[in-house]
Amino acid sequence: MDSKIYRQRREIAEEVSLPDQIEEISKEFINNLGRVADFFGFNRLMGQLYAVLFLSPEPLTLDDMVKKLESSKGNVSINIRALERWGLVRQIYKWADRKNYYEAEPDVWKAVSGILQERERKESQQIISSLNQSVERLEQASKTASGQEAVTAQFYMERMEVLRRLFKFGDSLLDMMVQGGAVDFGSASRLARSTDEYKEGISDLDELALQQLESDQESHGARN
Amino acid sequence: MDSKIYRQRREIAEEVSLPDQIEEISKEFINNLGRVADFFGFNRLMGQLYAVLFLSPEPLTLDDMVKKLESSKGNVSINIRALERWGLVRQIYKWADRKNYYEAEPDVWKAVSGILQERERKESQQIISSLNQSVERLEQASKTASGQEAVTAQFYMERMEVLRRLFKFGDSLLDMMVQGGAVDFGSASRLARSTDEYKEGISDLDELALQQLESDQESHGARN
DNA sequence: TAGAACGTTTAGAATTTTTTGAACGATGTG
DNA sequence: CACATCGTTCAAAAAATTCTAAACGTTCTA
Structure with a gap:
C-alpha cells in the first residue's frame, strides 16, 4: 500500500x-x-x-x-x-x-443486442403480459361493478393502459435494435402521455407509427 | 399469515x-x-x-x-x-x-425521458469522455513507443475505439429519445463490429448515418 | 499409485443496500 | 404553555449481494 x-x-x-x-x-x-x-x-x-x-x-x-x-x-x-x-x-x-x-x-454490438434480447426484452414482455391481463380483468370488472367501483376500475384501467403503451413501445424499440429497423421518437413521445391528452392525442400519423410497431410486435409472438 | x-x-x-x-x-x-x-x-x-x-x-x-x-x-x-x-x-x-x-x-414519457437525460446520459457521457482521453493518450504513446509497446498501445486503441463508438451511438440514441428524432438501427449494428471488419465495414450509407449522429452529438456540447 | 494442476462448489465472511424505530425540530392547537 | 401532529434524520438492525478460502472431483503426470 x-x-x-x-x-x-x-x-x-x-x-x-x-x-x-x-x-x-x-x-x-x-x-x-x-x-x-x-x-x-x-x-x-x-x-x-x-x-x-x-x-x-x-x-x-x-x-x-x-x-x-x-x-x-x-x-x-x-x-x-x-x-x-x-x-x-x-x-x-x-x-x-x-x-x-x-x-x-x-463484436460488442452482438454482445449488447444479445443481452437486450435475452434480458431486457424478457423483462418488458413479462410486464406487458401482466398489464394486458390486468386491463382485461378490469374491463370485465367495470361492467358488473356498481357506481364507485366502476369508477375506480375505469380509472385504474386508463392509467395502466398508458403504461402498457409505454412498455410496448419500449419493447418494440428493443426489437428494432436487435433486428435492425428504424424508429421515430417524435411519435413515440405522445404514446405515453397522460390519459386525457392521450385520448385525443393520437393523430393519424401517430396512429400509423403505432400500428406499425404493434404489428411488428405481434409477429414475434408476444402476447397482445 | x-x-x-x-x-x-x-x-x-x-x-x-x-x-x-x-x-x-x-x-x-x-x-x-x-x-x-x-x-x-x-x-x-x-x-x-x-x-x-x-x-x-x-x-x-x-x-x-x-x-x-x-x-x-x-x-x-x-x-x-x-x-x-x-x-x-x-x-x-x-x-x-x-x-x-x-x-x-x-405523463410517463416525460418521467422516463427525464431519467434518461439525467441519469443514463450522464453515465454514458462520463464513459465516453474517459474513453476519449484514453484513446488520445494511447495515440501519443504509440508514437514514442518502441516495438512491443507500440503494438500493445495500438491494439488497446483499436479496441477502445470500438467501444467508444458504441457508447456514442447509445448516447445519441438517448438524445433522440429525449429530444425527439429518428434512428436507423440498420446502420447502427455495424458501428460496433470488431476492429477488422470495422475498418472496411463503414460504407457510404453508414458513414452518413454516423456523421449525422455525431454532429448532433457535438451540437449538444458533449466532449468529443 | 501418489501427487500435481485445474475448475467448481459452498459455507460463511465481508460488504453494500435497504429498512426500521426512536429521537428530534418545527408547526399548529387547546 | 403543554400537548399533538408531521416530516426528517440517523444509528443500528436486517436483508441482500458479493467475495473468499478451503474442500472436492477430475484429469493428467511421474
Whole structure:
C-alpha cells in the first residue's frame, strides 16, 4: 500500500514510464466497464472480466484473470461462466492443455443486442403480459361493478393502459435494435402521455407509427 | 399469515368479491413497478411508491403510503423525496393542512425521458469522455513507443475505439429519445463490429448515418 | 499409485443496500 | 404553555449481494 503511494508520487515527479502509462489506461478502462456492468444490473467483476479479456490479444486462463483483478479463483470462475451464458465470453480449447482459455466476444454490438434480447426484452414482455391481463380483468370488472367501483376500475384501467403503451413501445424499440429497423421518437413521445391528452392525442400519423410497431410486435409472438 | 392463506383459498372456492379483485390487480401492478424500478437501478420501494400514487385519483400523504405499502415512515420519506428529485412525483399543498400530499407525474414519457437525460446520459457521457482521453493518450504513446509497446498501445486503441463508438451511438440514441428524432438501427449494428471488419465495414450509407449522429452529438456540447 | 494442476462448489465472511424505530425540530392547537 | 401532529434524520438492525478460502472431483503426470 505504502509503496504504491510512493510510486505514484514518483511517477508524477519524474515522468511516467510508457508501460506504466499504458497499464494505467488499461486499469481505468477495466474499472469503467466494471461500473457499466453495475449500472446495467450485472456486477462489477463481470464487467471487469469482460474488459480484461477485451483488452487481451490472446485468450486468458482463469489464473491470469485472478492475478490481473486480484480476485479469488472461485469468484472469477462463477462470474466468467455467467459471462459465458450471456454470450459475452467464449471458451477456447488448446491442444494438449488442460487449462481453459477465454476470450471476449469482440463484436460488442452482438454482445449488447444479445443481452437486450435475452434480458431486457424478457423483462418488458413479462410486464406487458401482466398489464394486458390486468386491463382485461378490469374491463370485465367495470361492467358488473356498481357506481364507485366502476369508477375506480375505469380509472385504474386508463392509467395502466398508458403504461402498457409505454412498455410496448419500449419493447418494440428493443426489437428494432436487435433486428435492425428504424424508429421515430417524435411519435413515440405522445404514446405515453397522460390519459386525457392521450385520448385525443393520437393523430393519424401517430396512429400509423403505432400500428406499425404493434404489428411488428405481434409477429414475434408476444402476447397482445 | 394463516388467515391470508385461508382467505385466498376461500376466494378461489367461493368467488372473489369485486373490491378484492380490484385490490389484487392493483397490488400486482404495484409489485410490477417495484421490479421495474429495481431493474433500472432504483429500488423496489421507489417503484412501488410511484405505482401507488399513479393509481390514486387524489394525492396521498406520507401516512397513506406507509399504510398501503406497510413500510416505515422514515423509509417512505426518504424514497418519496428521491422520487421528487427525479421529477417523478410532485408535492401538493392543501390549504390549512400541514400534511404534505404527493401525486405521481402522470405523463410517463416525460418521467422516463427525464431519467434518461439525467441519469443514463450522464453515465454514458462520463464513459465516453474517459474513453476519449484514453484513446488520445494511447495515440501519443504509440508514437514514442518502441516495438512491443507500440503494438500493445495500438491494439488497446483499436479496441477502445470500438467501444467508444458504441457508447456514442447509445448516447445519441438517448438524445433522440429525449429530444425527439429518428434512428436507423440498420446502420447502427455495424458501428460496433470488431476492429477488422470495422475498418472496411463503414460504407457510404453508414458513414452518413454516423456523421449525422455525431454532429448532433457535438451540437449538444458533449466532449468529443 | 501418489501427487500435481485445474475448475467448481459452498459455507460463511465481508460488504453494500435497504429498512426500521426512536429521537428530534418545527408547526399548529387547546 | 403543554400537548399533538408531521416530516426528517440517523444509528443500528436486517436483508441482500458479493467475495473468499478451503474442500472436492477430475484429469493428467511421474
